[in-house]
Amino acid sequence: MIPSKVGRFRIYLFVFLYLTVTLSGTENNTESSVSFKDFLVSVRTEEDGMIKTRVTVAGTMTESIFEKVFLKKLVAAQPLPGFRRMKGGKTRDIPKDIALHIIGPSKVKKETIKNIIGFTIAEYVQKEGFNASKNLKVLQSYEELEAAFEPGKEFCFNATLYLQ
Structure with missing residues (x-):
């Protein structure tokens, strides 16, 4: 049985991501990765009370x-x-691109x-059992993040966590 193109793409993507994480780990001993269902957190450096991370979020999670x-x-709009609202305040039959x-x-x-x-960092802190402060610094500007974000596509950002 030959897998579909989508199935093969997912396999190739998984192998590529696995090799990327594995090879990057051999170059830099301070980098480690923690994998979740829909995202991957790569820890760049751990200094006194500060953790620099790179988070890669899968397209399925960005879309949902x-x-x-x-x-x-x-x-809420x-x-x-x-376009008329239906009973109960529901707005149906509005094309998505027009509403957007x-x-x-x-x-x-x-x-x-x-x-x-918020979701990815909270999951990472909870899984690792860190006692993190509320201070979180995202290293990219909002404009850079917005330009890089596309629903359904992979999304990456760098963040610094401060531990208590």
């Missing part, structure tokens, strides 16, 4: 969080011109990026 944020913004344009893609992306960063 984007959809949740989009639906939340759509429900004022009635959209040209009216709501504002920048607002949805900003909220999605915040949710992704």
Whole structure:
């Protein structure tokens, strides 16, 4: 049985990511990786009370969080011109691209990026059992993150955690 193109792509992507993580670990002994279901956290350096990380989020997770944020913004939005609300406040049959344009893609992306960063870092801290402070520094600017973010595509960011 020959796997489909999508299946082969996933296998190739997995092998590529595995080799990338393995080879990068041999070059730099201070780097380690922690894998989760939909994202990977690579620890660059651990200094006194500070951990520098690189988080790589899978496209499936970016898509699902984007959809949740989009639906939340759509429900909370004022009635959209040209579209009636159904009973119960539901807005049906609105093309996604039109609704996104009216709501504002920048607002949805900003909220999605915040949710992704918060969720991934919280999961990492919880899994590792760190006693981290609330201070989290993302090394890229918001404009860089927004330009790099595309729902359904892989998303990466660098962050610094401060331990207590």
